[in-house]
Amino acid sequence: xxxxxxxxxxxxxxxxxxxxxxxxxxxxxxxxxxxxxxxxxxxxxxxxxxxxxxxxxxxxxxxxxxxxxxxxxxxxxxxxxxxxxxxxxxxxxxxxxxxxxxxxxxxxxxxxxxxxxxxxxxxxxxxxxxxxxxxxxxxxx
Numbered sequence: 001x002x003x004x005x006x007x008x009x010x011x012x013x014x015x016x017x018x019x020x021x022x023x024x025x026x027x028x029x030x031x032x033x034x035x036x037x038x039x040x041x042x043x044x045x046x047x048x049x050x051x052x053x054x055x056x057x058x059x060x061x062x063x064x065x066x067x068x069x070x071x072x073x074x075x076x077x078x079x080x081x082x083x084x085x086x087x088x089x090x091x092x093x094x095x096x097x098x099x100x101x102x103x104x105x106x107x108x109x110x111x112x113x114x115x116x117x118x119x120x121x122x123x124x125x126x127x128x129x130x131x132x133x134x135x136x137x138x139x140x141x
Contacts (some may be wrong), residue, residue: 003113004041005061010060010130012063014117023081024088024102031092031100032115034063035138043106046139051131054140060133065099065113072097073077078105099124100103 009016014030021027035041038060049055072091079087084102091100098119104110115125
């Protein structure tokens with residue numbers, strides 16, 4: 001399966017998740033956020049921008065997750081931020097799987113995939129392709 005990420009960084013080490021809390025982590029743990037579609041990756045980044053000028057281009061990353069890799073699936077509807085962070089931190093701490101599939105907050109019936117880079121199976125997850133992503137200025141009109 002391929003997953004997508006829009007980022008200034010090509011590394012899949014989860015350092016950003018360590019520095020900053022996200023929807024599914026409280027910070028202080030390495031985690032990589034990806035999306036099942038490039039369009040969802042775009043939405044996930046757009047909700048982070050402040051109103052104003054067109055941001056600089058980002059990198060669109062296509063990441064290969066081996067089909068046989070076990071994926072933990074979050075069961076249930078999107079929880080509160082506090083509950084989703086608690087769930088994600090527990091998933092990362094236990095090292096249950098290298099990948100978790102969780103509901104996206106910005107799009108109904110869409111999913112993000114979290115990668116735990118500390119999991120032994122994470123080494124099989126690879127960056128396949130990347131390229132400069134030019135923003136369509138209509139997104140910021």
